[in-house]
Amino acid sequence: MFNQNGLSLDQAPPISVVFRFFFSGALFGIFSGMLIMIFGTSIFDAHTTQAVILTHTLTLGVMLSFMFAALFQMLPVIAGVTLTSPVQKANFLQYPFTLGIITLLFAFYTSFPWLYGAASLLLGGSIFYIIAIMLKNLFELGHHSASSKGMVIAILALSIVVILALYMTATFSGTINGVYFSQMKEGHYSFGLFGWISLLIISISFQVIEMFYVTPPYPKAVSSYLPPLLFGLLVGTFILSLFLPFTWFATDIVLALLLSMYALLTLIRLTQKKRPLSDATVWFWRSGLTFLIVSMLLMVITLFTQNSTLQTAGYLFFAFFALSIIFAMFYKIVPFLTWFHLNSQGYFTAPMMHEVIHPKTASKHLYIHLTTFVIFLLSMFIAPLIYLAGLLTMLSFGWMAYQVIHAWELYQHTQKRGEKFEMGNINS
Amino acid sequence: MSILKKIDLDARELEHPKPLEEAIKVLRSLEDENYFYMLHRKNPIPLIDLANEQGFCTLSKEDAAGTWHILIAKNTDIALEDLLRV
Numbered sequence: 001m002f003n004q005n006g007l008s009l010d011q012a013p014p015i016s017v018v019f020r021f022f023f024s025g026a027l028f029g030i031f032s033g034m035l036i037m038i039f040g041t042s043i044f045d046a047h048t049t050q051a052v053i054l055t056h057t058l059t060l061g062v063m064l065s066f067m068f069a070a071l072f073q074m075l076p077v078i079a080g081v082t083l084t085s086p087v088q089k090a091n092f093l094q095y096p097f098t099l100g101i102i103t104l105l106f107a108f109y110t111s112f113p114w115l116y117g118a119a120s121l122l123l124g125g126s127i128f129y130i131i132a133i134m135l136k137n138l139f140e141l142g143h144h145s146a147s148s149k150g151m152v153i154a155i156l157a158l159s160i161v162v163i164l165a166l167y168m169t170a171t172f173s174g175t176i177n178g179v180y181f182s183q184m185k186e187g188h189y190s191f192g193l194f195g196w197i198s199l200l201i202i203s204i205s206f207q208v209i210e211m212f213y214v215t216p217p218y219p220k221a222v223s224s225y226l227p228p229l230l231f232g233l234l235v236g237t238f239i240l241s242l243f244l245p246f247t248w249f250a251t252d253i254v255l256a257l258l259l260s261m262y263a264l265l266t267l268i269r270l271t272q273k274k275r276p277l278s279d280a281t282v283w284f285w286r287s288g289l290t291f292l293i294v295s296m297l298l299m300v301i302t303l304f305t306q307n308s309t310l311q312t313a314g315y316l317f318f319a320f321f322a323l324s325i326i327f328a329m330f331y332k333i334v335p336f337l338t339w340f341h342l343n344s345q346g347y348f349t350a351p352m353m354h355e356v357i358h359p360k361t362a363s364k365h366l367y368i369h370l371t372t373f374v375i376f377l378l379s380m381f382i383a384p385l386i387y388l389a390g391l392l393t394m395l396s397f398g399w400m401a402y403q404v405i406h407a408w409e410l411y412q413h414t415q416k417r418g419e420k421f422e423m424g425n426i427n428s
Numbered sequence: 429m430s431i432l433k434k435i436d437l438d439a440r441e442l443e444h445p446k447p448l449e450e451a452i453k454v455l456r457s458l459e460d461e462n463y464f465y466m467l468h469r470k471n472p473i474p475l476i477d478l479a480n481e482q483g484f485c486t487l488s489k490e491d492a493a494g495t496w497h498i499l500i501a502k503n504t505d506i507a508l509e510d511l512l513r514v
Contacts, residue, residue: 211444211470212443214442214469273443275441336445339449340474344474344478344481348456352449
């Protein structure tokens, strides 16, 4: 699709594999909105069960689902990795993964030990299953780009996130006594936020910012060394933190600096794009990167002052950073895949990309997304606004779910009724 | 053979996936007497794959400045090597 090697027709994953993860991610997003309406402002206290439930609905149900969709799509593109039997692999991943998330949420809600055990089996089994396949394929690659190397590191970080999560669920279920629980918990969210989410976005951006928006490439020093440096910092700090308390303090400052510098560099790259006009996806990137910078700034400030409002705002900014980038990728991937698959199948009447998702549709979602963010921030001070934030979250993800359904219907409609071109009738 | 008409597309500054979209539009209008000459910053494998699957003849080559020259013709008798300007 995007790189020097491109996406050959044989490598392209079936459209259903990518769409199904986008769709389930959007459904979990709608569910997040419902949870926000039920839980109210209690979600702003990170120590409450409500906050933990919402966080895992967003990170596992929404973000990881979208990222699995992106990985199925981007691995052939960025790394040249072709996953054999992708539909079967998607089935083996998605069903236990989805069931695992629901089980984990119930486990948090009820604290039943056996639910933690079941969630660990379902989530651990399904995530490790796909991690093993992806890493095996990536390690077998003869040639790596900066993006594919970064993806390997991000997937390794995800595996550490899951291992630490399993330690925590084993503690909750009473299987182990959890002597290192607090260290594992800190490692779990540090690897999750900085190792998995941030590193995957950074790695993919090395390829897509230049390709999508015709910008100068990232400096080689950044694309080659930033992902291993971030990962090395996380691993080193985690190991040290088992013996020395407060190790994360210094690392968090370095991480904040590195991520802010990356975000600034990407924002500058976006000012250097050849096309003067910016579509909604560019603004999703710009918003997301700005949210990341503010989030990092707030993280550093709260290291020195125990201000819970600023801490909550920092989490909000980070969540909206990740969601903004996910939305930017969504509006690039869905129209392209629909159009590309139909064209590669030879359909003369394949809809154009702007007919699958019109740029104005993406712009409307951008406004909804930004409004949702502002309302969330305001609801930290005007509590009843949290219900509006919940409604807007449902609207935002409902909007996405509708786009997936619409694209799928267009795809199927063209397959059923579309006119195919061949050499003989290509001019007809 | 009659004089061949060249259909140009300079896609070097077009954002992805506009080059692919524009190129496929051209492919659909190609005749035996014309050929498609595209300049791109990358080698567009999806386009070449798609053109080959449809029975077109294709040629792509990178010049010293890093620009890719992509030639596609419907008429398989056309010697694309002779039309390459690298």
